[in-house]
Each structure stands twice: as C-alpha cells, then as structure tokens.
Amino acid sequence: MSFAAIVWLKMIVAVVATALFVAVSVIFLVYLERKVAGHVQRRPGPFEVGPHGILQTFADAVKLLSKQPLKPDGADPILFWLAPIAAFAPALLLLMPVPFGPVLTGLEVNPGILLILSFSGMNVLALCLAGWGSNNKWALLGAARSVAQAVGYEIPLLLAVLAVTFTSGTLNLSEMTANQGPYPWRWNIVLQPLAFCIFFICAVAETNRNPFDLPEAESELTAGFHTEYSGMGFGLFFLAEYTNMIVVCSVCTSLFLGGWQGPFLPGFWWFLAKMYVLLLVMMWFRWTFPRLRFDQLLNLNWKWLLPLSLVNLVITVLAVSLF
Amino acid sequence: MGEDVLELWSLVKGLAVTGTFFFSRQVTVHYPRAVVDNLATFRGPIELSPDPEDSMRPLCIACMTCASTCPAGAISVIRKKAPKAEGGKDDEKEVARNAPKVPEKYLYDYTLCCQCGLCAENCPKGAIRFSGNPFTASPDKKDFTFDLLMKFERNKD
Numbered sequence: 001m002s003f004a005a006i007v008w009l010k011m012i013v014a015v016v017a018t019a020l021f022v023a024v025s026v027i028f029l030v031y032l033e034r035k036v037a038g039h040v041q042r043r044p045g046p047f048e049v050g051p052h053g054i055l056q057t058f059a060d061a062v063k064l065l066s067k068q069p070l071k072p073d074g075a076d077p078i079l080f081w082l083a084p085i086a087a088f089a090p091a092l093l094l095l096m097p098v099p100f101g102p103v104l105t106g107l108e109v110n111p112g113i114l115l116i117l118s119f120s121g122m123n124v125l126a127l128c129l130a131g132w133g134s135n136n137k138w139a140l141l142g143a144a145r146s147v148a149q150a151v152g153y154e155i156p157l158l159l160a161v162l163a164v165t166f167t168s169g170t171l172n173l174s175e176m177t178a179n180q181g182p183y184p185w186r187w188n189i190v191l192q193p194l195a196f197c198i199f200f201i202c203a204v205a206e207t208n209r210n211p212f213d214l215p216e217a218e219s220e221l222t223a224g225f226h227t228e229y230s231g232m233g234f235g236l237f238f239l240a241e242y243t244n245m246i247v248v249c250s251v252c253t254s255l256f257l258g259g260w261q262g263p264f265l266p267g268f269w270w271f272l273a274k275m276y277v278l279l280l281v282m283m284w285f286r287w288t289f290p291r292l293r294f295d296q297l298l299n300l301n302w303k304w305l306l307p308l309s310l311v312n313l314v315i316t317v318l319a320v321s322l323f
Numbered sequence: 324m325g326e327d328v329l330e331l332w333s334l335v336k337g338l339a340v341t342g343t344f345f346f347s348r349q350v351t352v353h354y355p356r357a358v359v360d361n362l363a364t365f366r367g368p369i370e371l372s373p374d375p376e377d378s379m380r381p382l383c384i385a386c387m388t389c390a391s392t393c394p395a396g397a398i399s400v401i402r403k404k405a406p407k408a409e410g411g412k413d414d415e416k417e418v419a420r421n422a423p424k425v426p427e428k429y430l431y432d433y434t435l436c437c438q439c440g441l442c443a444e445n446c447p448k449g450a451i452r453f454s455g456n457p458f459t460a461s462p463d464k465k466d467f468t469f470d471l472l473m474k475f476e477r478n479k480d
Contacts (some may be wrong), residue, residue: 040341043351288341289334304327 014106018095026242030057033283040287064238067231072135075228077275084229084236087126090119091243098250099174101260101267112173113161116251120206123244124150126207127215127225130237134228142224145294146215149205152301153212157202159309160195163256163316164188173251177259187258194312196256198305200278203248205301207241211281211289214297249278336383367456369431372449373472381475382450385426389442391447396440397435401428420458432458433467 001009031046031054038045046053071080097112099105099226109115124147131143167188168176189196205212216224226237253259253274260267292300352359371381385402405422443451461467 036345039349040343042344042347042349044349044353047353284338284341284345288337 011107014096015092018092018106022092022095022239022243022246025246027057027061027240029242029245029279030060030238033282033286036280036283037287040284061235064235066232069231069233072228074135076135079129080228081233083126083130083133084240086129086235087123087240088236088243090122091240091247093119094244094247095250097173098247099177099254099259100250100271104260104268105174108174109172111171113165113171113176113251113255116247117158117161117229117279120244120247121150121154123206123240126240130163130229131225134225136228138221138223138227139225140218142215142221142227146208146225148294149208149212149214149297152298153202153205153305156198156301156305156309157206159306159313160192160199160202161255163195163309163313164192166313166316166320167191171261173254177254177261180258180261182258182261182263184258187256187261189256192256192312192316194308195316196252198309198312199256200253200281201305203252205297206284207248208280209241209245209294210286212297213291214294219291239278245279245282247277249275249282250295252278331409334354346376346403362457363455363456365457366440366455368375368433368459368469369442369451369471370474371429371452372452373475379475381426381429381472382448383426384424384448384450386424386447388445388447392445394439395435399430400426401430403427404406407467420438429471431469431471433469 034056035045035053044053046056049056049059071077094116096107097105097109097115125145128143131139131141131146134140145235164176165171170176170179176188184190204210208215214224215221216226221227226234229237250271253271255276256268257278259274260271262270262273371383374380374382383400384427385400387402390398390400403423403425404427438453440453443449443453459467
C-alpha cells in the first residue's frame with residue numbers, strides 16, 4: 001500500500017471511530033443528564049423503559065427519527081435546512097486532533113488547538129442561520145443573543161488557552177498532554193488554576209448550557225433558535241449540543257487535567273474518566289444555577305472574565321520570560 | 324466588589340445543596356409497584372359505614388339530610404317503600420309511619436362530588452365516611468355513578 005493510501009485509510013477509520021464514539025457518548029450523556037436532573041431533584045429520572053430506564057434515549061431517538069420534518073411558511077428553504085447540518089458537521093472535525101490516548105489521535109496536526117478553536121466558531125454561524133432562516137421572532141432573538149454571547153465569551157476563552165500554550169510552548173494537544181505528568185501536581189491546572197476556571201466557564205457559555213442558555217431560554221423564547229425545528233432537524237441541534245460538550249470537556253482535559261496521563265490504567269480510560277467528571281460538573285451546574293439575565297451575562301464576561309484572563313496572561317508571560 | 328465575591332460564595336452553597344440532594348434518598352414512589360403509605364388520609368368517594376351490630380346493614384336511616392345538604396347535588400337517596408296497605412285511609416297513614424327507615428337506593432355521583440364533607444358532618448347517625456380509595460380511574464363517565472348500597476349487597480352473597 002502506498003503512503004497516501006495509508007493516510008486515507010487512517011483518516012476514514014478515524015472519522016468512523018469518532019462518529020461511533022460521539023453517537024454512543026451522546027446516547028449515554030442524554031440518559032446521564034436526565035438521571036442527574038432526577039437525582040438532584042430527588043426523583044429517579046427515566047425509570048420505566050428498560051431496567052432503570054436505560055433504553056429511554058433509544059425510544060426518544062426513534063421518536064425523533066420518525067417525526068415529520070416541517071418547514072414553516074416563509075422560512076428560507078436553503079438556510080433552514082443548512083443550519084442543523086452546519087451545527088453538527090464541524091463537531092466531528094473538532095474531535096479529530098484530540099489525543100484520546102498516547103497514540104490514539106485521529107489527526108496529528110501541529111496547531112491542533114487552533115483548529116478546534118477556529119472550527120468551533122461554525123456553531124455560532126449555524127445558530128445564526130437557524131434563527132434567520134426560521135422566519136420566527138423567537139428564533140431570531142435567540143440567534144442574536146447567541147452571537148452576542150459567543151463573540152463575548154470567545155475572547156477570555158482564547159486568552160486562557162493562550163496562557164497555557166505559553167507555559168507548554170506548543171499548540172499540539174498531544175505534545176501538551178505529554179508535557180504534563182500522570183499525577184495531579186504535574187498537571188497544568190496547578191500552574192494555571194485561574195485559566196482553568198475561565199476556560200471552563202467560557203466553555204459552558206460557548207456550548208449554550210445553563211446558566212448561559214440564553215439563546216434557547218424556554219421561559220422567554222419558547223425554544224430560541226430551534227423553535228421551528230421538528231424531528232431530526234431538532235435532533236441534529238441536540239446532537240451538536242452534546243457533541244460540543246464532549247469537545248470542550250475533552251479539550252479541557254488535555255489542556256489542564258493531563259489528558260490521558262495517569263497511573264496503572266491505559267491512557268484512554270483516564271481520558272474518558274476525566275472527561276466524564278467535567279461533563280458531570282457541567283450537568284451539576286445546569287441543575288443548580290438559574291439562567292443569567294442578558295446584562296448579567298455580558299457584565300460577567302466584559303467586567304470579570306476578560307480582565308482576569310488578561311491579568312493571568314500578563315503574569316504568565318512575565319513568569320515564562322523571567323524564569 | 325465584596326458583594327460580588329459574596330455572590331460567588333452563594334454559587335458554591337447552591338452546588339452544595341444540589342450535591343447533597345443528589346446523594347440523599349429519593350422521595351418518589353414508583354406507583355404501580357408501590358403506593359404511598361398515607362392512603363387513609365385521602366378523601367376518596369364517600370361510602371356508608373356498616374352498622375356495628377349487623378355489618379350486613381348500613382347505619383343509614385334514609386333521613387335525606389345528606390341529600391339536602393350536599394351543595395353539588397351529588398347524592399340522591401330513595402327510601403324503601405312500605406308494604407301495601409290493606410283497607411282505608413287510616414291504615415295508609417299507619418303503614419307510612421311504620422315504613423322501614425332504610426334506604427332502597429343510595430345513588431352517589433362522584434363526578435359532581437367536591438369532597439367537602441358536609442354530608443358526613445351533618446349525618447345524624449354518622450353513617451357517611453370518606454373511603455380513602457384513590458383507585459377510581461375509568462375511561463367512562465358513567466362508571467362514577469355508584470349505588471353505595473351495592474357494597475352491602477355484595478356482602479350478603
């Protein structure tokens with residue numbers, strides 16, 4: 001086999017494996033989310049479909065697949081159907097440069113983190129298209145909110161990542177992980193606790209999760225940008241939301257929590273465990289905090305996160321150049 | 324500034340509350356497999372109490388107090404007819420006086436009942452009580468009109 005053929009084969013295997021991983025994870029995460037919601041409110045959560053409700057997500061998926069996709073009158077026929085595809089399509093690409101294990105990386109590229117950050121911007125575009133194409137005032141308001149939110153929160157997120165890249169001296173996620181050690185005191189979170197907090201808060205905001213779920217605030221905007229979507233149109237947005245959660249949590253794991261590094265167990269399991277802890281914290285946030293008001297959302301970003309991340313960056317630069 | 328830090332602390336407190344709830348015992352009762360333990364306090368459809376001396380008979384004396392006090396008109400009692408009189412008018416009066424003080428039918432419409440308890444409160448014999456039976460679901464409205472004497476009829480067989 002020629003070299004090109006091997007590269008192509010590796011790409012195809014990586015894409016298929018990532019798609020499988022995403023599908024299984026999303027099904028499990030939806031179940032987990034509902035169970036966490038239930039237990040936080042002292043309810044059992046889904047319980048009736050299968051033992052302890054483990055088949056609930058499959059039932060929901062079948063329901064979504066079998067529903068008729070409807071387009072409202074006056075909606076833009078191209079943009080309306082492009083939006084859910086544009087929301088989910090980059091999600092698989094975002095997981096490609098993530099090192100799931102010592103050699104388990106879909107696409108080994110030098111500016112890996114840059115690739116993820118630039119393509120994650122596609123999600124905002126998708127929400128924008130959905131809001132604009134729906135011909136619905138709630139959807140449009142949701143899209144406008146999501147743009148304001150994403151533009152604001154991208155900046156402290158980038159600055160937090162920048163601080164970490166200064167300390168590790170690379171943009172390659174595999175190398176960043178390799179630079180950290182198996183035990184917590186050698187992880188980047190010890191060097192950059194503030195950057196970790198800022199990154200995680202911004203990640204929650206970027207994925208439109210509570211308490212930053214203003215683009216889909218049920219009480220004000222019915223369902224925000226996906227108000228008009230039924231069946232698999234909604235399903236793709238749902239899938240994209242959970243895939244983006246997996247992406248930000250896996251990036252956070254590789255950047256701050258030592259990625260696949262860990263004692264005794266093989267790397268993949270450590271990566272999975274750390275990622276799921278972060279996902280659980282995200283769910284914990286969702287079922288604890290009420291939604292922010294829009295001015296609070298922007299104040300938090302521009303008055304707190306941005307100055308803090310700048311201060312953090314300056315201190316990091318000074319520390320790196322002096323020592 | 325100080326207030327903002329305090330608010331940050333309140334977020335931590337909130338997480339602690341939900342975190343404790345996550346690990347504490349659930350309060351949901353899995354209904355078809357288990358029922359709540361305070362069913363006796365439930366005000367279900369009313370029922371007639373049996374006579375303590377003869378459990379085959381209700382305490383009811385068919386005085387119609389319940390039917391006239393019921394604000395919703397959910398109760399209608401039909402008194403048992405006396406046996407036919409033989410002879411003149413005086414006899415008829417005599418028969419009416421001696422007519423048994425027992426209900427023939429005690430019709431109760433649960434769809435009208437508002438569970439106010441006035442019937443039970445005003446009954447001179449204390450013959451009415453709430454049954455505490457929550458299992459009264461039915462797809463047909465007609466199923467909610469009962470004859471409360473049926474319970475005693477069934478006991479006789």
